[in-house]
Amino acid sequence: MGVMVAVEGLDGAGKATLVAALADAAVRRGASVATLAFPRYDADVHAGLAGEALHGEHGDLRGSVHAMAVLFALDRADAAAELRAARDAHDLVLVDRYVASNAAYGAARREEDVDGAFVAWVHALEIERLGVPAPDAQVLVRVPGEVAARRVRERAAADPTRTPDGYESDAALQARCAHVYDQLVERAWLAPWSVVGAEEGYAAVTRTAESVVAERLVGRSSGDIGSGSSVRSDTIET
Numbered sequence: 050m051g052v053m054v055a056v057e058g059l060d061g062a063g064k065a066t067l068v069a070a071l072a073d074a075a076v077r078r079g080a081s082v083a084t085l086a087f088p089r090y091d092a093d094v095h096a097g098l099a100g101e102a103l104h105g106e107h108g109d110l111r112g113s114v115h116a117m118a119v120l121f122a123l124d125r126a127d128a129a130a131e132l133r134a135a136r137d138a139h140d141l142v143l144v145d146r147y148v149a150s151n152a153a154y155g156a157a158r159r160e161e162d163v164d165g166a167f168v169a170w171v172h173a174l175e176i177e178r179l180g181v182p183a184p185d186a187q188v189l190v191r192v193p194g195e196v197a198a199r200r201v202r203e204r205a206a207a208d209p210t211r212t213p214d215g216y217e218s219d220a221a222l223q224a225r226c227a228h229v230y231d232q233l234v235e236r237a238w239l240a241p242w243s244v245v246g247a248e249e250g251y252a253a254v255t256r257t258a259e260s261v262v263a264e265r266l267v268g269r270s271s272g273d274i275g276s277g278s279s280v281r282s283d284t285i286e287t
């Protein structure tokens with residue numbers, strides 16, 4: 050059985066960039082890798098509704114922190130079997146945003162911290178009730194809010210389909226969210242965390258990817274890794 054590593058951080062922090070670097074580092078070590086990104090807007094109706102709500106559709110749906118979080122949670126619940134199968138079939142399963150996104154964004158929206166009711170509610174809902182598999186490790190891509198916001202703006206300018214959504218354009222929410230993420234790391238919430246500061250440039254991302262992969266795949270004999278002669282990098286969902 051492989052290991053599942055979730056990558057977390059603010060919008061525009063550099064999560065997708067780190068996921069690509071992690072996949073690259075793992076494949077170079079001969080490991081097979083599967084990647085999955087949440088929300089699965091196109092693959093899951095709950096995620097699709099949440100995405101539309103983030104862009105102003107569906108009346109007052111976005112106004113309810115719990116309703117939004119339930120939609121994101123149901124997206125993961127529907128992917129749970131696929132995630133378990135991927136962990137059985139691959140050495141490394143990389144997930145771009147996972148349960149901690151719900152904890153960090155929801156607590157931030159409610160102006161709570163990690164000890165507030167919301168973070169505990171997310172754990173009870175997703176892990177205990179819906180049976181979403183806990184990750185084996187998590188990585189926080191930690192950048193100052195201004196850096197993440199600039200990247201979101203630049204991305205939107207370059208690609209008109211990426212107009213900032215209701216969360217991305219709320220600087221105060223992103224700042225509170227960064228604080229909750231730091232607390233989740235401190236508490237080792239759900240699984241151990243590593244932290245990478247992506248404002249340090251791409252070389253730092255590559256170095257972190259190599260060390261996370263080395264650490265996470267350590268203890269697995271070379272016979273366990275690659276489980277065959279071919280090296281694969283499969284994207285099971287994007």
Ligand SMILES: Nc1ncnc2c1ncn2[C@@H]1O[C@H](COP(=O)(O)OP(=O)(O)O)[C@@H](O)[C@H]1O
Nearest residue numbers: 060061062063064065066200247248250251254
């Ligand atoms: N370490 C880095 N140094 C400089 N730019 C970066 C770094 N990591 C990501 N970027 C750039 O920042 C933008 C957002 O990165 P992305 O990985 O898409 O973020 P996320 O998935 O967290 O929204 C992209 O244009 C990406 O090329």
Ligand SMILES: Cc1cn([C@H]2C[C@H](O)[C@@H](COP(=O)(O)OP(=O)(O)O)O2)c(=O)[nH]c1=O
Nearest residue numbers: 060087088121146147150151154155216217
């Ligand atoms: C996956 C997930 C995302 N979110 C939030 C974080 C983001 O601000 C927002 C959209 O996710 P995001 O990954 O930013 O999607 P995209 O890059 O396609 O816009 O949803 C949650 O609140 N809970 C979750 O479980």
